Amino acid sequence: MVPVIIALIHVGHGAAELGLAGDLQNRTARQIICVENQEYPHNGFCCKNCEAGTYVKEKCSRDQEKGICSPCEKGTYAEHPTGMEQCLQCSQCHRDQIVVAECTSTSNTKCECKPGTFCLLDEPCEVCKKCAKCKADEEEVSHCSATSNTKCRRRNSPPTEGPTDNPSASNNTNTIAIVITILFLLIFIPLGIIFRYKRRQRQLSSMLKILFYSLSEEEQENSRNAGLEREEGQRPESRPLLTQETQETGTKSIPVEDEDRGLGDSLPNTTSSSQTSLSPLPPAVYNKESPQSSPPAPRQAEMVTEPWAGDDGPPRRLIPVLGEEESLSKSFDLFDSLDVRYHNKFFRSIGVSDNAIKVAETQQPMDKVYDLLRVWMQKEGLRANINTLLQALLDLDQRYSAEHITSKAVERGYYKYE
Known part of the structure; x- marks a missing residue:
């Protein structure tokens, strides 16, 4: 009887062990689901998160327990309850940003763009952008801030947001503008063409008058010269002077020496006047073309100095x-x-x-x-x-x-x- 009882006990223990092993195997086989932002999985069960400002130094050993938590070190933070084994590193502001709030164990460093620059909230702030300036015909609606650009609108005009209140009025205005433009083209372009045509006609007529007058004066001068030649051919004075004198004085003629002597008074004057007119220009006039004189352009180039970069050396830093x-x-x-x-x-x-x-x-x-x-x-x-x-x-x-x-x-x- 006793051996039978012992055998039953062993069978019971074996069945219990098989049941526990099967439960663990089933639990491992199915995915462990822990409550988000409150628990984290570990060894087949869920551990409770550490509070904000701390991290998990040692994980829990049983389900639904909290492990050992330790405060975040300096330069690190944890904004929310976490199951991480270390805190996050504090951010550093960019060179074009200023620090609004220092980093703590429960909050990261808060930065914003320097005055005069901005970054939109819905965009990653890689580089702060320069604030826009309103034009001369615009007025400022809202100032530029660290998270928004300057907003402008045209002076004495309502904001252009949304459709216009009266579409027909806008259409009428456009129609009037088109009609005025067409009338302008139909009136002023023909007037301009007519003006240019008349101006060219006046220029042509003036040129013809000048040409006609010049031809008339030339013909009159030619006719006058022809009449004078005929008159000179009929007059005895038109004959050579030597023939007249020979006829008047008979065989008496003027010696060559006397002729030279008679012209002698006028020769010096003629010679002097010829030398004056053919004399060379003063030396000062030809100085600019003289080989010894240096042109002015190089002298000006020598006086120019380069304050930053010269032709012979590197630029100054x-x-x-x-x-x-x-x-x-x-x-x-x-x-x-x-x-x-x-x-x-x-x-x-x-x-x-x-x-x-x-x-x-x-x-x-x-x-x-x-x-x-x-x-x-x-x-x-x-x-x-x-x-x-x-x-x-x-x-x-x-x-x-x-x-x-x-x-x-x-x-x-x-x-x-x-």
Whole structure:
């Protein structure tokens, strides 16, 4: 009887062990589901999360228990109850942001853009964008803040949000404008053509009158000269002087010496007048063409000095006056003078990615240059220097832009020459 009882006990223990093993096997086989944000799975059961500001130093050994929790170390935080074995690292604000709230064990560092820049709330704040300025014919509706851009609207006009209240009035205005434009074209264009035609006719008639008068005067002069020639042929005075004198005096003639003597008084005057008219110009007139004289252009070129970059040596380096970061940030506005056609080449040459350039293409050229220079400064960190940007412009043959930016940066007191 006793052996039978012992055998039954062993059978019971075996069945219990088989039942427990089967339960564990079934529980492992099915997925463990713990309450989100309150529990975390461990060894087939759920442990309770540690409170905010702490982390799990040692996990629990039984279901629905809390393990050993430890406070977050300095520079780390946990905003919510967590089952992680370490706290999160506190964030660092970017160079174009300011710290609004320091990091604590239960909250991360809070940053916002510096005054004059903004980042939209629904976008990741990689780089703070420059606030827009209203145009001359616009007025400011709302100021720029750290999370919103400036909002403007045209002066003396209601906001343009939504459809207009009276569509027919707008259509009538458009129709009137079109009619006025057509009338203007139909009236003033023909008047302009007629005016030009009459003006050309007047010019042509005046030219014909001048030509006719000149021909008439020439014909009259020719007729007058022909009449004089006929009269001279009929008069005895028109015959040679020597023949007349021979006839009057018979065989008596004037000797050649006397003729020379008679003309002698007039020869010196004629000679002197000829020398005066053919005498060379004063030497001072020909000084400009003389080989010994140096042209004025080279002398002017020698007086021009290059304050920043010379032809024989490298450009002079610029040293920040207000601190490296502040001087560099203030000088970004000076790069608006860069030729738009060289924007993408310039930013690729200084290491800005094509993705960042593509994102900035939707903005105005001034905002695009400013934002991409900000991206470049964030990427370079402490290595960011204005001399790198100026050298990149020289490599692209943009010497005028580099000299203009340099002179303005020195003039405004951002930099000085080394």
